[in-house]
Amino acid sequence: MTKIIFIDSKGEKKSVEVENGLTVMEGAVQNNIPEIDADCGGSMACATCHVYVQDDWYDKITKCEDAEQDMIDMAFEPKKNSRLSCQIIVNENLEGLVVTTPKQQN
């Protein structure tokens, strides 16, 4: 289990334990994180599990591939540190990862 911290668009912090090997999106859905929709269920086809990765974490997680960037183009208010949480696989190196959810997923 790895601790992942979600901060919502109003600044509310929620820390959850996610099983290693699952994605951050799955961890969010299992723990009822409100601002993650994940409409397509993780097939990288909808951009509704969009998160902002805290800057000091951004370079520590696996790189964002082109297809993911293309999807992020569709997201609500994308930023440089935008990622799709369905593409971040949880492992022990991510202990304490902080992501912020956008105020809207569409």
Place this chain on the structure above:
Amino acid sequence: MIKTDVLIIGAGPVGLFAVHQLGIKGLKCEVIDNLDKAGGQCIELYPDKPIYDIPAVPECNGKSLTDDLMKQIKPFKAGFHFNERVQEVKEDAKNWKITTNLGKSFSSPNIIIAGGVGSFEPRRLPLKELEKFENKSVFYAVRNKESLKNKNIMIFGGGDSALDWALELSKQNKVTLVHRRNEFRGAPHTLSELQDLRSKNKISIKTPFQIEKINTGGQLKSVTIKSDDGNSEDVQTDIILGFFGLIMQLGPIADWGLNMSKKTIDVNTENFETNRKGIFAVGDICNYPGKLKLILSGFHEAALASVECFKRARPNEKFRFQFTTSSKEIQERLGVKND
């Protein structure tokens, strides 16, 4: 008013297979979908992505799966109503009265909601104040490019639709193309054509920029865009076009008095009926303990729902379970020639 045995909402794979399961029982259906063609998410989101978990089909894709399903249900002559969304569902004696956003109405004892995650709608720009300019000076599709003549146009987006329209409209308009990053996603010849226009100053490309605010006085005057590093620019604009693909919205379904969990509809697992008699939900949109969002699960759900639909549509007939391999009746409905 169109009368039918079953009204199906959603022409994705599960809605299409529902036509089959109802058809072999002799029931007539009408299918409504907000997209312009059958296939739902499979066609809209991943027509070319391989699918490996359809039983007995080792590999297919969204397009081939849809084509095969359409072929499989051809004998049942279902009525298809594309580019329409169900707006209202009302009780009318023993039937449901259904009205679409275009005012078409249906009467049916059964409704099967096979709506996936909702209907596809264009993704909008993130500024609230753009709403009141929508379809006046803010558009998410181009219906008639002639009507845009002599206007200053700002296009947002970095994909094929944004690029194609940027190229097309730059022949007749002053176009500013705005995208949040420097890379565009488009066919190689589109990208080179874009560079060509840029070098000839026939198009203005602003990257990495996003919309910040609009400046109006009754009508749209200009748009302020900002870059990641905080630079702002004000660009004189009459028309904004946004191309951010489609998003699924649950829409009016939420107002039909159905028990829901988040964006899904609660059903029983015996016949996939909702809390309202004669309204069923199958596929990704239904919710029950252990639910898996798999196409094959949706097929099973449609098969079971079709039995209850039969009982409601033919209250005076007894339901007999039959196999397609042996039933003459089913084979006749399928148009199979036995000699």
